[in-house]
Amino acid sequence: MTERTDLAPIRAAVRALCEKFPGEYWRRLDRERAYPAEFVAALTEAGFLAALIPEQYGGSGLTVSAAAAIMEEIQASGGNGAACHAQMYTMGTLLRHASAAQKERYLPGIARGELRLQAFGVTEPISGTDTLSLRTTARREGDHYVVNGQKIWISRAEHSDLLLLLARTTPREEVKSRASGLSVFIVDMREAMGNGLTIRPIRTMMNHATTELFFENVRVPADNLIGAEGEGFRYILSGMNAERILIAAECIGDAKWFIDKAASYARERVVFDRPIGQNQGVQFPIARAYMGMRAAELMMREAAALYEAGKDCGAEANMAKQLAAEASWAAADMCIQTHGGFGFAEEFDIERKFRETRLYTVAPISTNLVLSYIAEHVLGLPRSY
Numbered sequence: 374m375t376e377r378t379d380l381a382p383i384r385a386a387v388r389a390l391c392e393k394f395p396g397e398y399w400r401r402l403d404r405e406r407a408y409p410a411e412f413v414a415a416l417t418e419a420g421f422l423a424a425l426i427p428e429q430y431g432g433s434g435l436t437v438s439a440a441a442a443i444m445e446e447i448q449a450s451g452g453n454g455a456a457c458h459a460q461m462y463t464m465g466t467l468l469r470h471a472s473a474a475q476k477e478r479y480l481p482g483i484a485r486g487e488l489r490l491q492a493f494g495v496t497e498p499i500s501g502t503d504t505l506s507l508r509t510t511a512r513r514e515g516d517h518y519v520v521n522g523q524k525i526w527i528s529r530a531e532h533s534d535l536l537l538l539l540a541r542t543t544p545r546e547e548v549k550s551r552a553s554g555l556s557v558f559i560v561d562m563r564e565a566m567g568n569g570l571t572i573r574p575i576r577t578m579m580n581h582a583t584t585e586l587f588f589e590n591v592r593v594p595a596d597n598l599i600g601a602e603g604e605g606f607r608y609i610l611s612g613m614n615a616e617r618i619l620i621a622a623e624c625i626g627d628a629k630w631f632i633d634k635a636a637s638y639a640r641e642r643v644v645f646d647r648p649i650g651q652n653q654g655v656q657f658p659i660a661r662a663y664m665g666m667r668a669a670e671l672m673m674r675e676a677a678a679l680y681e682a683g684k685d686c687g688a689e690a691n692m693a694k695q696l697a698a699e700a701s702w703a704a705a706d707m708c709i710q711t712h713g714g715f716g717f718a719e720e721f722d723i724e725r726k727f728r729e730t731r732l733y734t735v736a737p738i739s740t741n742l743v744l745s746y747i748a749e750h751v752l753g754l755p756r757s758y
């Protein structure tokens with residue numbers, strides 16, 4: 374499955390932008406655990422972050438394949454799109470389920486870069502992957518909802534104006550169906566900060582700007598409820614296939630970076646009077662990593678094609694995400710091995726990318742949950758949880 378040629382100019386433009394943000398830029402941020410504000414501003418100004426926003430709201434109205442190409446090129450250039458990918462992930466929920474008035478209120482500002490929608494609040498410390506057990510509540514009081522609870526691993530909250538929040542609006546015991554009773558809100562964190570919302574950063578093994586959120590009687594206007602009350606879990610699920618495709622693209626970009634870096638080094642590094650890449654013990658792992666990346670890329674393209682045709686792509690999107698996350702991690706490991714001791718030196722960027730790409734077999738969905746999805750929905754095996 375070859376890629377559509379119309380994506381080539383987008384890829385070239387993203388590459389050109391990323392060249393202005395070389396390894397040294399990312400290394401400094403990594404050391405300081407600082408947010409790549411200049412990089413995100415440049416991407417926004419060039420319109421790349423508004424790729425999925427329809428033209429009528431000031432975006433470029435591109436396809437998920439185009440958005441995937443943008444994310445892949447950022448990773449393949451040695452950068453880290455995790456600083457800003459949520460704006461694309463959250464778009465599925467907003468475009469499909471927000472009202473016309475909500476779209477009018479938020480999308481033009483997001484497209485212009487004046488409003489940042491970079492935070493997505495689902496995970497909680499106790500319920501973890503079991504989203505339907507989440508405990509954060511939103512109780513209706515007149516023309517507001519009052520939010521109480523705690524979220525964890527909410528990335529970029531300190532660098533976002535808006536948060537897409539999933540909270541319980543009907544107690545679990547009172548809902549008719551398992552998946553009901555949760556609702557999605559747009560929370561304006563500029564108003565919530567100092568009015569019950571506390572953000573606590575969590576330092577992690579890579580530079581990811583992730584945080585813990587505490588809500589104490591945070592008042593959210595009822596106008597900020599997305600779609601119907603109680604249907605939020607379905608809305609979040611409906612955006613997940615696009616999210617899986619985009620994450621797959623990021624992992625494929627990472628894998629390409631590692632493979633490129635390893636192949637160049639193996640061609641040039643001479644030990645025992647010959648390039649190390651002349652040894653099958655060095656070249657085979659690189660070839661294997663390449664095959665893994667290409668297989669994931671084909672699955673990602675299949676998922677994107679189904680998505681764009683409006684067909685069900687749950688299985689393909691999940692498989693693409695899993696295969697790509699495994700391919701990028703295998704390529705990362707291979708790249709360190711190929712470089713010997715230099716793989717561990719900061720200035721080669723490999724150890725940084727190695728830490729960054731490790732995330733994707735855990736988040737935004739972990740390996741076991743993808744495998745469970747395939748077992749249950751493709752193979753007809755009994756649900757295991």
Ligand SMILES: Cc1cc2nc3c(=O)[nH]c(=O)nc-3n(C[C@H](O)[C@H](O)[C@H](O)COP(=O)(O)OP(=O)(O)OC[C@H]3O[C@@H](n4cnc5c(N)ncnc54)[C@H](O)[C@@H]3O)c2cc1C
Nearest residue numbers: 493494495496501502526527528735736737738739741758
């Ligand atoms: C850096 C980072 C950034 C993140 N950003 C965000 C964000 O912006 N917004 C957000 O909402 N979340 C975010 N997350 C959360 C992420 O999506 C979760 O960490 C992930 O889904 C796993 O959930 P958990 O950590 O609660 O693990 P748990 O649910 O506690 O699971 C622990 C392990 O047990 C396994 N497991 C659990 N139940 C089963 C089962 N029934 N069968 C087999 N295995 C099982 C899991 O696969 C996992 O390996 C982020 C996480 C990290 C680390």
